[in-house]
Amino acid sequence: MSETEPKILSFLCSWCSYGAADLAGVSRMEYPPNIRVIRIPCTGRMSPKFILAGLRQGADAVWVSG
Amino acid sequence: MDKCIACGVCAEKCPKKVDDPYNAGLAKRKAAYVEYAQAVPLKYSIDADNCIYLQKGKCGVCKKKCPVDAVDFDQTEKQLKLNVGSVILAPGFEAFNPNGLDNYQYASYPNVVTSVEFERLLSASGPTMGHVVRPSDKEEPKRIAWFQCVGSRDLNKCDNAYCSSVCCMYAIKEAVIAKEHAGDDLECSIFFMDMRTPGKEFERFYENAKKKSGVNFIRSRVHTINPVGDSGDLELRYVTESGELKTEVYDMVVLSVGLQTPPALVDLAGKLDIDLTPGKFCKTDTFTPVSTSREGIFVCGAFQGPKDIPQSVIDSSAAASAAAEVLSEARNTKTREVEIVPERNVAGERPKIGVFVCKCGINIAGVVDVPAVAEYAASLPYVDFVDENLFSCSQDNQDNMAKLIKEKGLNRIVVAACTPKTHEPLFQETLFNAGLNKYLFEMTNIRNQNSWVHKNSPELATQKAKDLVRMAVAKVALMEPLNEVKLTMNHTAMVIGGGISGLTAAKSLASQGFETHLIEREAGLGGQALSIFHTAKGDDVQQNLSKIIDSVTSDEKITVHLNTEITGVEGFVGNFVTTLSTDGKTEELEHGVAIVATGAAPLTPTEYSYGKDPRIMTSLELDKKMISDDPMLSQANSAVFIQCVGSREPERQYCSRVCCTHSIENALELKKLNPEMNVYILYRDIRTYGEKEYLYKQAREQGVIFIRYSIDNKPVVDVKDGNVTVTATDHVLGRPMELNADLVSLATAIIPYGDEKLANFFKVPMNEDGFFIEKHAKLGPTEFSTDGTFLCGMAHYPKPIDESIAQAKAASSRAVTLLSKTSIYSSGAIAEVETAKCSACGVCVSVCPYSAPSFTTEGRFAGKAEINPALCKGCGLCVASCRSGAIHLKGFDTDQIFSQIFELEEAI
Secondary structure, X not given: OOOOOOOEEEEEEOOOXXXXXXXXXXXXXXXXXXXXXXXXXXXXXXXXXXHHHHHHOOOOEEEEEO | OOOOOOOOHHHHHOOOEEEOHHHOOOOEEEOEEXXXXXXXXXXXXXXXXXXXXXXXXXXXXXXXXXXXXXXXXXXXXXXXXXXXXXXXXOOOOEEOOHHHOXXXXXXXXXXXXXXXXXXXXXXXXXXXXXXXXXXXXXXXXXXXXXXXXXXXXXXOOOOEOOOOOOHHHHHHHHHHHHHHHHOOOOEEEEXXXXXXXXXXXXXXXXXXXXXXXXXXXXXXXXXEEEEOOXXXXXXXXXXXXXXXXXXEEEOEEEXXXXXXXXXXXXXXXXXXXXXXXXXXXXXXXXXXXXXXXXXXXXXXXXXXXXXXXXXXXXXXXXXXXHHHHOOHHHOOOOOOOOOOOOOOOOOOOOOOEEEEEEOOOOOOXXXXXXXXXXHXXXXXXXXXXXXXXXXXXXXXXXXXXXXXXXXXXXXXXXXXXXXXXXXXXXXXXXXXXXXXXXXXXXXXXOHHHHHOOOOOOHHHHHHHHHHHHHHHHHHHHOOOOOOOOEEEOOOOEXXXXXXXXXXXXXXXXXXXXXXXXXXXXXXXXXXXXXXXXXXXXXXXXXHHHHHHHXXXXXXXXXXXEOOEEEEEEEEEOOEEEEEEEEOOEEEEEEEOEEEEOOOEEEOOOXXXXXXXXXXXXXXXXXXXXXXXXXXXXXXXXXXXXEEEEOOOEOOEOXXXXXXXXXXXXXXXXXXXXXXXXXXXXXXXXXXXXXXXXXXXXXXXXXXXXXXXXXXXXXXXXXXXOOEEEEEEEOOOOOOEEEEEXXXXXXXXXXXXXXXXXXXXXXXXXXXXXXXXXXXXXXXXXXXXXXXXXXXXXXXXXXXXXXXXXXXXXXXXXXXXXXXXXXXXXXXXXXXXXXXXXXXXXXXXXXXXOOOOEEEOOOOOOOOOEEEOOOOOOOOOHHHHHOOOOXXXXXXXXXXXXXHHHHOHHHHO
16 A cells, blocks of 8 residues: 555445445546445444554554444 | 446447436436436446437447447337236426526526526535536535525416425525535525425424524515626525515525426326326325325325425335235235255354455456456465456356355355445355355455546555455454344234324224224224314315224224223334233233324413413314304304414424414315405415415415414414404514404414323334434334334324325335234344343443343343344444443454454555
């Protein structure tokens, strides 16, 4: 992954944001490839531990969307 | 269509650009196109009117480029003959075209747009990605004006005399969203005649738009728009309420266009031999609101009358119910059983992971180096087998995959392809056919969220695909076979409330073959309808009500429990046990579903001198006098109706929806009794939505006088020297006027029972006004979030009889989706309590929106939490909230998500 780009870990709700990310694909929008998505069943599933673990693994940012 | 994989190559290569109707012509699309990005099924099609090949016989580039040979130019219109028992019409509406209105110059001024166009400008998937700009110069507007009733309530400029019902709300919504997008610099003004927000939570939205969002509401109809030089700006001239002529300049004007039935539908109605209303909507009756004039043909949605989404959804379920009632004998006569493949026991085996990497033609392989990803996958722990597929989803590949799973003894599968949102069920079925538990599967998205969005960074996209595969492999190694719990379904239904809604729901369930118990707290059936004289369409309510009551009491499938209270509810969907108390005697009722139809009651007014004189009465008291043909009515020389008594007040911020129509209907009845009578209606906004508008027009024509008042200048009712006087301010002259009244009718608010006991029994929520909260305001208006429980009628929100009946039928329809099953299966991906770790704190019980967790009542783990698999939706809220780490979410368990996070390291 590029050194100059922030590294982003994202947790996307399967019902909305994950679907929106699919839609961005269908619409052929472009965005930088420095993001890794973990699909979760609902943002209700999010635990602060996941965010901390992501940061400890070296992510510059963690994005939770749902 | 079966072959299309929605790769979009046809659209990309198609040389023909045309206006995109989905974006209201504000953007272009190709002649090979998908109607919109969210289309289900996601399949491309060819617009024959614009296709160069189909029009001129040359081109065919889409056919050449299609990787799966899905383009077939030889398809022609086919006539099919279907043998059916019922027909449901749901053909919708068209937006009014304002081209012909010379005063608004929609065709000439680019910055005059319709609300449909503005909707697309606001949308993230629209031509400007939600950035609001005006069409002439793509500049951000600073002042936008909305004009209401364009193509509605108008016989001057068009023939649509009805109110389109939805435009006030959508205009407010558009103004609020526009301000959210553009910030406080944007000034939004809505020019209206009556603000009609009679839906659930709508009044509060309107008040918030005024007070919190700062949207301006101007009661006036703008008569002229003039362009301001070449600037693109528009000068509006209108008369204010006080009669002052004003001229203001706006950057953009949005015409709130109404709904109408397109000519093709009028033709269809002719072919089907069904009657239409004067507004060209499908004619229905109050007591059969989804039945057309022809037996066996039903209708729902805006073809039945202009209406919004919740009402359309209610109607659609109601139409399904009405269609099913006549077909109940044929239910399940054409179903086939699925062949069950025995499941292989994989317990104790080490993970043997198979990874299938899809090329999706060139959709993935054109960007991502698929062989490199496959090679990388083979190097990952526990991966025993890797395959590259041209199209993983093709039928031959499914068969091949099932064969490979068996041959290689694979026990975990990863598919790296498009999106699990559309394709996970397909691959899970393949696992099932190969005798593998379908939860031993993980899909990772290297198309929609990778190759399609990173087409200019193939190396980084390849790296991302490798990372995603590694994360998926790590997770799938920890997946375990999951069971879908089978639950029995009790086929008896319970309906709570013996008013029109409850009666209709019970009758509908019984007609579909289900034993139904109807619970009523009072000594008789009928509810509020017992006090209503006529409906808006002039039907005799008492006559129709007694017909409904007779049909219920004579139905052998319905047991009516009068004078009965509910004192306890145990259990869950398919397996409820309710304790009924009738005159002190208790009995237990086992049932599979429950419909709440507990209704609402009129407010007892505390203002307008109510109770001080018998001539001052509530609406329903007036109805009772009409039912009993009280001579005081025809003897009265003047009658005054006061609207919004207790509704639309700060402490009751909702509109009671039925009162405007009902008062006008009663005013007309009085005029019928005594045409010389002076009849006044004091109102804040007249809300005769839909074709109820004709009544308003008729009342004005017959001399009923409408006087508007505002909430800070309410009318005053006095009883002096034996006379009742009403003082109001004339809104045209601005002067107080005194009316002598022989009869004052107060349109009192409709108050829900706010039955907290019942809400607790069924674990269903109520809003701050005391109405029950449905699962989803738009898409789940007749069911609760808790499975197996439904609602209808005024317990949901005030509504007239036709809407109550539609919702009652809808509730029955939703209930039958469960009742018609012999058993129900839970999902496997649900939460489970590890009892030893549970500290019995109860957080899970209180946070769950579906009432799935509860405390174990007996046995060694009494007091600890347990989760009902039938109710759990697998959202994981309890898992994240559990302070003891005692709850596991199968399929998304903590270690499984951590395994994905830990595999990031190499990625980052």
